[in-house]
Amino acid sequence: xxxxxxxxxxxxxxxxxxxxxxxxxxxxxxxxxxxxxxxxxxxxxxxxxxxxxxxxxxxxxxxxxxxxxxxxxxxxxxxx
Numbered sequence: 623x624x625x626x627x628x629x630x631x632x633x634x635x636x637x638x639x640x641x642x643x644x645x646x647x648x649x650x651x652x653x654x655x656x657x658x659x660x661x662x663x664x665x666x667x668x669x670x671x672x673x674x675x676x677x678x679x680x681x682x683x684x685x686x687x688x689x690x691x692x693x694x695x696x697x698x699x700x701x702x
Contacts (some may be wrong), residue, residue, distance in 0.1 A: 641679045
């Protein structure tokens, strides 16, 4: 039976760097998607991972609707 590979674990610093790169260079591209597809390979991650990190950073900053990282963590602990 084939074992599934788990996705790579990226450090918080690495994710923050990716979000910072996206924010710094977003204006160079015609859309968010184009920016994700161009920047992610330079970091060595998938465009979808970068997109998820950027959206979560926006939630944490209060710029996007949804649960912040702290709220997600608290909810996870409460559910245990």
